[in-house]
Each structure stands twice: as C-alpha cells, then as structure tokens.
Amino acid sequence: MHFPGRFADQLIAEQIERVSLSFLVDELIVRRGGVAGNIAYALAVLGGSPVLIGSVGADFGEYRADLERLGVDCSQVAVHEDLHTARFVCTTDTDMRQIASFYVGAMGRASDISLVPASKLPGGLDIVLIGADDPAAMVRHTQECRELGLPFVADPSQQLARMEGPEIRQLVEGARYLITNDYEWELLLRKTGWTDAEVLERVDVRITTLGENGVLLVSKDGTELKVGVVPETGKVDPTGVGDAFRAGFLAAIGGGLSLERAAQLGSLVAVYVLETDGPQEWTWHRADALERLRAAYGPEAADEIASVLPEG
Numbered sequence: 001m002h003f004p005g006r007f008a009d010q011l012i013a014e015q016i017e018r019v020s021l022s023f024l025v026d027e028l029i030v031r032r033g034g035v036a037g038n039i040a041y042a043l044a045v046l047g048g049s050p051v052l053i054g055s056v057g058a059d060f061g062e063y064r065a066d067l068e069r070l071g072v073d074c075s076q077v078a079v080h081e082d083l084h085t086a087r088f089v090c091t092t093d094t095d096m097r098q099i100a101s102f103y104v105g106a107m108g109r110a111s112d113i114s115l116v117p118a119s120k121l122p123g124g125l126d127i128v129l130i131g132a133d134d135p136a137a138m139v140r141h142t143q144e145c146r147e148l149g150l151p152f153v154a155d156p157s158q159q160l161a162r163m164e165g166p167e168i169r170q171l172v173e174g175a176r177y178l179i180t181n182d183y184e185w186e187l188l189l190r191k192t193g194w195t196d197a198e199v200l201e202r203v204d205v206r207i208t209t210l211g212e213n214g215v216l217l218v219s220k221d222g223t224e225l226k227v228g229v230v231p232e233t234g235k236v237d238p239t240g241v242g243d244a245f246r247a248g249f250l251a252a253i254g255g256g257l258s259l260e261r262a263a264q265l266g267s268l269v270a271v272y273v274l275e276t277d278g279p280q281e282w283t284w285h286r287a288d289a290l291e292r293l294r295a296a297y298g299p300e301a302a303d304e305i306a307s308v309l310p311e312g
Contacts, residue, residue: 001025001027001028001029001089001090001091001092002025002026002027002091002092002093003023003024003025003026003091003092003093003094004025004026004093004094005023005093005094006093006094006095006097007023007093007095007097007099008095008097010023023091025091029277029278031239031278031279031280031281032063032066032278032279032280033088033239033240033278033279033280034054034085034086035131035132035133035155035157035243036052036053036054036131036133037052037054037063037067037280038240038243038244038247038279038280039129039131039243039246039247039250040052040067040072040247041067041070041072041247041279041280042243042244042247042248042251042269042273043072043247043250043251044067044070044071044072045070045284045310046247046248046251046269046284046308046309046310047251047308047309047310048071048250048251048254049071049073050071050072050073051072051073051075051076051118051121051125052067052072052073052074052076052077053076053077053113053115053118053141054077054078054107054110054113054133055077055078055080055106055107055108055109055110055112055113055134055137056077056078056079056080056085056106057079057080057081057083057084057085057105057106058079058080058081058082058083058084059084059085060077060079060085063085064077073121075121076113076117076118076121078106078109078110078112078113079106080106080109083105083106083109084103084105084106085105085106085107086102086103086104086105086106086107087102087103087105088100088101088102088103089101089102089103104134107133107134108134109134110133110134110136110137111134111136111137111140113137113141114140114144115128115141115144115145115148115150116144116148119148119150125150126151126254127150127151127152127153127176127250127253127254128141128145128150128151128152128153129152129153129155129246129250130142130145130152130153130154130155130171131155131156131157131243131246132155132156132157132158132159133159135159135162135163135167138156138159138171139167139170139171142154142170142171142173143170145174146173146174151176152174152175152176153175153176153177153178153179153246153250154171154172154175154177154178154179154203155178155179155180155246156168156171156172156180156184156188157180157181157184157242160180160184160187160188160191161187163191164191165191165192165193168188168191168192169192169194172188172192172199172202172203173202174202174203175202175203175204176203176204176205177203177204177205177206177207178199178203178205178206178207179207179208179209179246179249180207180208180209181208181209181210181211181242182208182209182210182211185206185208196218197222200218200219200220200222201220203220204219204220205217205218205219205220205259206218207249207263209242209245212229213228213229214226214227214228214229214267215227215245215263215266215267217259217260217263219259225259225260225263227260227263227264227267228267228296229267229270229271229296230264230267230268230270230271230292230293230296231271231295231296232271232274232275233275234275235274235275236274236275236276236277237273237274237276237277237278237279238274239273239278239279240273240278240279240280241270241273241274241279242270243273243279244266244269244270244272244273244279244282245266245267245269245270246266247266247269248262248265248266248267248268248269248270249262249263249265249266250262251265251308252264252265252266252305252308254308255307255308256308257304257305257307257308258304260301261301261304261305264293264296264297264301264305265293265305265308267296268289268292268293268296271292284310284312285312286309286310286311286312289309290302290305290306290309293305
C-alpha cells in the first residue's frame with residue numbers, strides 16, 4: 001500500500017507510548033510471492049516440473065490453480081482450512097519509509113510436513129531446495145534429505161537473522177549447494193563460527209550473490225568462478241530477484257549445464273524480475289533471452305544455454 005504523506009508527520013515523540021494511528025492509503029497492490037512459490041513459478045516458466053512443498057491456508061485455491069496450470073505439482077502442499085497463508089503487508093510513504101507486518105499463518109505448521117511422500121513421486125526428486133520457512137521445518141527437511149539421500153540446496157536467507165549457530169550448522173551440513181547473498185554469507189560465518197574453508201568442507205559449492213556485482217561460486221577444491229550480471233533495462237522492483245536467480249540456476253543444472261552457464265541463466269531470470277513490478281509478473285520470450293545472453297556472455301554461452309530453454 002502507498003500512503004500519500006509522511007509517517008514522520010504523524011508521529012508525536014512525547015506520545016509515542018500511546019501511538020494509535022490509521023493511514024488512509026491511495027493504492028493497494030496484491031502480489032503473489034513466497035520463496036517457494038516464486039521459484040516454482042520460474043522453474044515452470046523455464047520448462048521444468050517443480051514440486052511445491054509447503055503449508056498454506058484456506059485462501060490458496062486460486063493461487064494453486066494458476067501454478068498447476070503452469071505445470072507446478074502442488075500435491076505435496078498441506079492446506080489448513082483454519083488459517084490464512086503467510087503474507088507480508090507493507091505500507092510505504094512518500095519518503096519511502098515503510099511500516100510492515102509479516103503474518104506467519106499456516107507457515108507455522110510447515111514442520112508437520114515430511115519429505116518422504118514427495119521422495120516417492122514418479123521419477124523421484126532431482127534436488128530439494130530448502131528455503132526460508134518455519135525454522136523447525138527447515139531443520140526437519142534438511143535432516144530428511146540427509147536420511148533419504150536426497151541432494152539439497154541450503155538457502156536459509158532471511159531466517160539467518162532469526163536462527164543461531166547450532167541450527168544454521170544443521171542446515172548447511174552436507175548441502176550440494178549453499179546459496180546466500182554477501183551480507184547473509186558474513187552473518188552465517190559469524191553465527192556458525194566457521195571459516196570459509198570449514199564451510200567448503202561441508203558443502204560441494206558455495207554460491208554468494210553480490211547484487212550488481214554478479215555472483216561468486218566457490219567449489220570444494222577452492223576453485224573460484226565470478227559471473228557478471230545481465231545489464232538491466234531499468235530497475236522496477238527487486239522483490240523476488242534472488243528467487244529468480246535460484247530458479248534459473250537450478251533449471252540449467254537440471255539440464256546438465258556447467259556451474260558457469262547455470263549462474264548465467266540465473267542472472268538472466270533475475271534481471272527479468274528486477275525489470276518487472278512483482279516477482280511473478282515477468283514473461284518469457286526465448287528470442288529476447290538468447291539475445292541478452294549473447295550480449296552479456298557471448299555467443300558460445302548463449303548457444304549452450306539455448307539447449308535448456310523452452311520455446312515461447
């Protein structure tokens with residue numbers, strides 16, 4: 001929502017302990033999102049067959065129908081009729097100051113979900129991405145991946161601020177890929193007490209996104225690879241950019257491409273989201289995608305990545 005004024009003008013310092021305010025907003029925009037929803041959406045757009053696993057409320061019906069229409073398997077989504085789906089509500093004023101709330105809702109029951117049924121789906125699971133969720137659910141699902149022998153991506157993101165070292169160490173141990181941004185990477189090191197080398201003893205590849213500076217990939221043997229961004233045509237909304245990168249990266253890895261090509265496709269999908277208002281409002285055009293890949297990374301990269309790109 002947008003408030004056409006300044007929050008600062010409505011706050012009285014000497015009355016702050018008795019604050020009771022209502023803001024008349026002039027704009028309301030509702031966007032579908034969520035880490036898992038954004039990644040599943042993008043994977044489906046890229047021609048994949050993602051399985052969405054999570055806990056939702058009674059209001060999920062229309063969202064579910066649209067995801068399934070794209071090709072997202074929602075059979076493993078737990079629906080709780082007595083709750084609403086988790087949501088983030090934010091009001092922004094003319095100074096770009098924000099007042100926001102996050103409603104946990106059905107997400108608080110995500111730890112009740114087991115990955116065992118999903119692991120028995122026809123064709124099995126290629127890899128499991130464990131993103132920001134109820135912390136107990138994240139720990140449970142990571143442990144189940146280890147027990148079931150499922151390769152997994154550790155992607156704790158926003159929950160790093162909430163979780164402490166012992167929990168974070170459980171999320172990272174044995175991951176095929178560890179994905180964070182540069183700030184989260186430093187926070188992870190501080191909270192776990194690990195060094196860079198000690199993290200690489202526990203994961204196969206460490207992936208650190210660097211915003212406009214691209215992405216750094218470090219393999220277990222210490223080999224480093226830096227991939228630059230795809231230049232944007234404009235910055236509209238950064239919400240969901242990280243999720244988009246993950247989807248592009250996984251789509252390329254699933255297609256048998258190298259780490260470098262995977263990071264390049266992830267960077268392309270990320271810039272599409274950056275240029276769009278909302279994490280699931282971007283559209284796919286193969287010809288445009290190949291043109292932008294050629295411009296950013298060269299014809300050889302574009303030709304190799306083309307092998308995993310859908311028509312459209």
